Amino acid sequence: MTTSLTTTRRLLDPAEARADLTRPALDTLLTEIERSGLTGRGGAGFPTSAKVRAVASGARRPVVVGNGMEGEPLSSKDAVLLAHSPDLVLDGLEVLARAMRARRGVLAVGPEADPAPATAAARARRVEVVQLDGGFVSGQETALVGRLNGRPGLPRDPFTRVSESGVAGRPTLVLNVETLAQVALVARHGADWFRSAGTRDDPGTSLFTISGAVQRPGVVEADRGTRLCDVIAPAWPVRPVAVLVGGYHGAWVPAADLGVGLTRRDLAAYGAAVGAGVLHVLGEGGCPLAFAADVADYLAGESARQCGPCVNGLPHVARNLRRLAAGVRDRSLPAEIARMAQLVTGRGACAHPDGTLRFVGSTLEVFAGHVAAHLEGWCPTSRQAVAS
Amino acid sequence: MPHVTAGGGVVTTRLHVDWTRCDGHGSCAELLPELLDVDDFGFPVARSRERDPAVPRRHEAAASHAVRTCPLMALRTYDAHP
Numbered sequence: 001m002t003t004s005l006t007t008t009r010r011l012l013d014p015a016e017a018r019a020d021l022t023r024p025a026l027d028t029l030l031t032e033i034e035r036s037g038l039t040g041r042g043g044a045g046f047p048t049s050a051k052v053r054a055v056a057s058g059a060r061r062p063v064v065v066g067n068g069m070e071g072e073p074l075s076s077k078d079a080v081l082l083a084h085s086p087d088l089v090l091d092g093l094e095v096l097a098r099a100m101r102a103r104r105g106v107l108a109v110g111p112e113a114d115p116a117p118a119t120a121a122a123r124a125r126r127v128e129v130v131q132l133d134g135g136f137v138s139g140q141e142t143a144l145v146g147r148l149n150g151r152p153g154l155p156r157d158p159f160t161r162v163s164e165s166g167v168a169g170r171p172t173l174v175l176n177v178e179t180l181a182q183v184a185l186v187a188r189h190g191a192d193w194f195r196s197a198g199t200r201d202d203p204g205t206s207l208f209t210i211s212g213a214v215q216r217p218g219v220v221e222a223d224r225g226t227r228l229c230d231v232i233a234p235a236w237p238v239r240p241v242a243v244l245v246g247g248y249h250g251a252w253v254p255a256a257d258l259g260v261g262l263t264r265r266d267l268a269a270y271g272a273a274v275g276a277g278v279l280h281v282l283g284e285g286g287c288p289l290a291f292a293a294d295v296a297d298y299l300a301g302e303s304a305r306q307c308g309p310c311v312n313g314l315p316h317v318a319r320n321l322r323r324l325a326a327g328v329r330d331r332s333l334p335a336e337i338a339r340m341a342q343l344v345t346g347r348g349a350c351a352h353p354d355g356t357l358r359f360v361g362s363t364l365e366v367f368a369g370h371v372a373a374h375l376e377g378w379c380p381t382s383r384q385a386v387a388s
Numbered sequence: 389m390p391h392v393t394a395g396g397g398v399v400t401t402r403l404h405v406d407w408t409r410c411d412g413h414g415s416c417a418e419l420l421p422e423l424l425d426v427d428d429f430g431f432p433v434a435r436s437r438e439r440d441p442a443v444p445r446r447h448e449a450a451a452s453h454a455v456r457t458c459p460l461m462a463l464r465t466y467d468a469h470p
Binding site: 154155156157159306307308310312313316340342344346347349 | 406407408410411428429431433437439466
């Protein structure tokens with residue numbers, strides 16, 4: 001699924017790819033990035049200026065890493081961006097690397113992306129392109145840094161931040177590839193231009209990957225703050241029941257609320273965030289609990305198997321969710337899932353347990369009626385008894 | 389919990405678990421029962437449910453002991469500036 005559905009706007013515009021590289025000094029660049037209000041497009045949504053500042057203030061020359069690992073199976077926007085606009089991504093990386101007097105610039109591409117366009121575009125630049133394999137957690141910042149240091153791609157304890165000690169022990173800036181492309185555009189056109197799209201609190205555009213119950217799955221670019229229903233419209237959704245916003249670590253927005261704007265603030269009511277822009281449409285044909293149990297099983301299996309609460313807690317939750325989906329009429333199941341979710345959240349080296357449990361919690365909340373029906377032995381999706 | 393340092397700054401001592409090292413040996417929860425419980429699987433969990441629980445001054449000595457005793461060296465304390 002590497003189709004671009006977008007009427008070309010910013011990130012996938014071939015004219016942008018041909019423009020000359022600007023070389024602003026660090027102060028100028030930082031001021032523009034800060035004024036732009038750009039936030040990370042890889043999932044966590046952290047202000048980009050703060051990340052740059054934390055690394056730039058280090059005593060040693062830093063390393064800048066472009067993160068194109070895209071471990072989320074429902075996301076393909078990074079692969080599409082790297083295929084259509086590799087120069088824009090590399091411009092962003094190079095602008096930052098030059099301004100910060102970086103020792104190294106590395107672009108890490110995940111197993112699903114074609115590394116050829118970026119490799120060709122990097123030939124005339126001082127940027128390395130590497131393709132790495134890896135599963136769901138391979139794009140976690142500390143896992144990627146570990147991998148670039150020649151270790152297995154596993155998350156490490158975040159007590160020492162990669163902004164202090166990352167690749168080769170140097171202060172390391174890790175930014176998602178879309179974030180880098182946005183940095184290139186901010187450097188080229190300025191903060192005011194960037195802010196001319198999106199909302200005051202959540203400016204700019206984002207790439208979104210649309211999948212699930214749609215006739216044309218693919219990637220679109222839209223202003224932050226666009227209504228969810230308008231963003232998924234070009235993919236031709238088929239009778240949506242709910243949309244999973246933010247991917248397997250995300251949360252559900254039910255069909256009745258698809259007018260919600262895709263901003264940090266508007267989505268907070270659902271426990272969701274724009275994140276990496278994953279929008280997965282659940283249609284009428286799929287039981288949400290069966291879907292969620294499949295996802296929870298997958299995510300439990302994608303644990304890096306390092307942290308006890310994650311290794312033990314996620315399978316426990318997945319097992320009980322599966323029993324609920326299968327129609328086991330045990331009224332204690334939802335409370336037991338909630339208890340374990342509360343116990344495990346916040347007790348891991350990376351975002352995997354918290355993200356997984358956010359998804360499970362949202363499922364039980366948004367589909368509470370469905371849960372109640374299953375506990376009565378009835379599935380509203382199939383309109384049949386669920387066997388137990 | 390927060391206390392004033394010689395320099396006049398306010399700091400809170402916090403306890404951090406490196407979950408990639410911890411194997412649920414359980415000595416920390418035994419040494420710091422006021423701060424730590426164990427979960428269903430034997431791994432420490434802060435009674436306050438904070439990510440890195442604050443260590444009250446009266447428990448600082450026990451916390452240091454727990455840090456030194458952890459066989460996996462998975463525990464540390466640090467000063468946080470709130």
